[in-house]
Amino acid sequence: MMSRVLLVNMPFSNLRWPNLGLSLLKAALLRRGIACDVAYLNFDFAERVGLDAYTWIADAFAFVLGGERLFAKHYFAHLPDDQRYWQEVLLPADAGLTDQDRRDFDSIGRHVEPFLNQATQSIHWSSYRIVGFASSFQQTMPSMCLARRIKQSLPQVCIVFGGAACEGPMGVELLRRFPVVDYVFLGEADETFPCVAEQILSGQPVRVPAGVVGREQLTELQATPQRLFAPLTLPLTASANDGSEAVEPPGGSAAWSAEASRVEDLDRLPYPDFDDYFSRWRQSPLRRDIEPLLFFETSRGCWWGEKHHCLFCGLNGATLRYRSKSPDRAVEELAWLVRRYGVRRACAADNILDHRYFRTFLPGLRQARIGLEFVYEMKTNLTRRQVTELLEAGLRAAQLGIETFSTPILRQIRKGATAIHNLQALKWFSEAGIEVKWNLLYGFPGEDPAEYARLAELLPLLVHLHPPLAVGRVRLDRFSPYFDDPEAWGMVRVRPHRAFPFVYPFSPEALARLAYYFEFDYADGRNVLDYAAPVVAAAESWQRLQGTVALRQFDREDGVLILTDTRPCATALQHRLTGLDRAIYLWCDAAKTIEQLQGLAASSGWASPGPAHDASVQRTLERLLADRLMVCVDQRYFSLAVREPRTVCRPLAESRR
Missing domain, CATH: 3.20.20.70 (Aldolase class I)
Known part of the structure; x- marks a missing residue:
């Protein structure tokens, strides 16, 4: 009997930690007595292509949709060719890519079909009534490829999507363009998903809460005259012959709000269930x-x-x-x-x-x-x-x-x-x-x-x-104040990032609703590299x-502050500061104005207040600036040297992506 729920974590989610969203949803379902498993198929793909290759795609290609592109080629019959993707998307993003990188990228792509075959065969999909996919880190097309296979063999299985790539108009458009999907969760699904899952599993007619859109809700979404890039409202008439699989909503129905759901009291959430992740690891x-x-x-x-x-x-x-x-x-x-x-x-x-x-x-x-x-x-x-x-x-x-x-x-x-x-x-x-x-x-x-x-x-x-x-x-980026009113901020010719047509063969209007990343031109016509190139x-x-140079300070007991400088800009390998020079440098560990420093010097007994005292402080600051040991920013002086001895922590290899 199909009563269980399976949540699927596809490539290219990070391998180093569990999917928090899916782990919270599993815990919420278990709280209601609904059996649930989480399948970490990102591990399966990484084991095929190798850890380095997987991490390369997950990290280096995130903003050019490299992982999405690899799987989209196995979903859509007609996409722009690989040469154009390389020339028009990848090389402009990273001119350092080599011919060997291209061969490696293509080689990874050859593992997609065997991976999908394995995923289709290794899980007893008929045991599940609901299969949910996370769609955040280049996971949309990997998930769609597998979802289509499931739906083709088991049409009774309910396919649901949620995650960062499903919020707002992106989720609604995803539902319209991919008929294999039954429901999309537009916001935080901690409370809405268990509610919908319970109704589906019980065989009841599903009454979807706010923040959830199903096939029936597409007929209730009212077309609006809002501009193309409106943040939360969107026109729903599809362009003809755009290469999509859009399901057209009939007209004349009542309006329905697809407002994203939000959990107000986080203390009410269950602890996340990471059992499946650690078992798979x-x-x-x-x-x-x-x-x-x-x-x-x-x-x-x-x-x-x-x-x-x-x-x-x-x-x-x-x-x-x-x-x-x-x-x-x-x-x-x-x-x-x-x-x-x-x-x-x-x-x-x-x-x-x-x-x-x-x-x-x-x-x-x-x-x-x-x-x-x-x-x-x-x-x-x-x-x-x-x-x-x-x-x-x-x-x-x-x-x-x-x-x-x-x-x-x-x-x-x-x-x-x-x-x-x-x-x-x-x-x-x-x-x-x-x-x-x-x-x-x-x-x-x-x-x-x-x-x-x-x-x-x-x-x-x-x-x-x-x-x-x-x-x-x-x-x-979508949802930013820049995006909400680009022209007001000096942005013109706003369009989806150039990678999107290489993943989705849809009209520009559809891509504008699916995209999270966008490109723009400057209203004043500036070329930012004309002035930013030296900073870059x-x-x-x-x-x-990184890790090869230092500027360190060591404050000796005899009142001498030793600064050791191996930076390329150093004026000397070592500087010895005493007296007022030392005091000012230590005071500027937290930035100070010259007035603050003059007051500290006077109150510390270095000199009596007056022009001569102020001049001595000024001369000290000028010497420290000339030796590049200090900076003056916003009329505040700040010492750059790092104290010794310093704490050395075992590094965490990476932060959240």
Whole structure:
């Protein structure tokens, strides 16, 4: 009897941790007495192609839809050829790709059909009434390929989709274009999926809640006159002869709202069930090369974005409103996961750390003594003490929203931080031995090109710190304020990313509703590389120097501060600072204005207040700036050297993708 539910995690989801969404859904179903399994077929594909090849596609090709393209060729009969994809999509994204890379990419593609055959044959699909697919990390076309095979042999099986690629208009369009799909969950499905699953399994007529769209709801969605890129409403008339498999809704029906669902009280959620992941990991021949991490969440949405939505950020979509778990619940859940799975390394799914957790969750985590080491994403406007508290609680890697070291640009894009905040966080985390993941972005519409001359001078002074993980032009993402009104921000000719026609043979209008990534031109016609190229070059040089240079400080007991400098920009291998020079350098561990420094010098007894005293402070600052040991940003002076001895943490190999 078909009564069970199977949730499927296809390539190219990360192999190092469980799929949190599917694990929460399984736990929610079990809470209702519904049997559920999770199939980690991403392992099956990785075992075929090899771990390095799998990771290469998952990471290097994420934004050019490389994994989607490999599977789309096995779904659609007619797609633009591989040569065009290579020339028009891959090479513009990475000019360093070689002919050998192309052969490797093609070789991976030859494993798709055998993998699908194996997946079709290795699972008893007839045992399941509902099969659900996660669609987030290049998983849409891998999932569609398998879903079609299931539907062709077992039409009675209900196929459902959910995940980041299904939110808002993307999910509705996906349902329209792929008849194998029965229901799409547009938002957080923790509460809606068990409700729908229970009705399907009981044989009742399904009354779908808000945030769920089925075949019957397509007839209720009202065509709107909204513009093509409206964030949450979309026209539903398909273009003729666009190569799709669209199911046309009849006209004249009542309007129906497809508002994304959202969980308001995260404490009501069950603990995630990772049993299937760890069982599959233990069976895998790749397990020796994959150290598993727990994947957990303490919040959803973004508390900063609720107040000041960063202009380029499309994360959270229609579920931006911030909700966090109570500190006790968060600590108890982590302790339970550690006990159950015996793993003490973890990655948070949160887009931002709850600023209240410094007083609640972090102390609770320390007191629990569960020995957890974890990764978190957070803002940079932290104090040195807060960095220490994070380290003591177990933080070993941080994703920081740095983006740039220009305060005018940061203010323009609503980051809620300054260049000094970013510099301090980068130094203090590096000093603590906490791995830092961050991106350097350029090309924000309306930015002042003059800022890039200063950035080009600044970056070579920072090469002893963690370099950017990636350097690139800002991208236009769905759900961002830029996307909601591109022309108002100086963006014109907005169109889906050039990779989408190589995955989906649909009309431009359909692609505009399916796409998450978009391209644009600047209304003022600027070529950003005309002024950003030196910054890009400096950042790439920084990446090459990672781990090979240092700027360290050691404060001796005799009152001599020793600075050792092996950066290419160094003026000397060693500097010895004493007296006022030493004091000023140490005071500027956290950035100070010259007025603050003059006040500190006077109150510390270095000299009596007055012009002569002020001049001595000024001369010291000028010497430290000339020796590139310090920077002056936004009229604040900041010492660049990292303290010795520094904490050295065992690094987490990667942060959340």
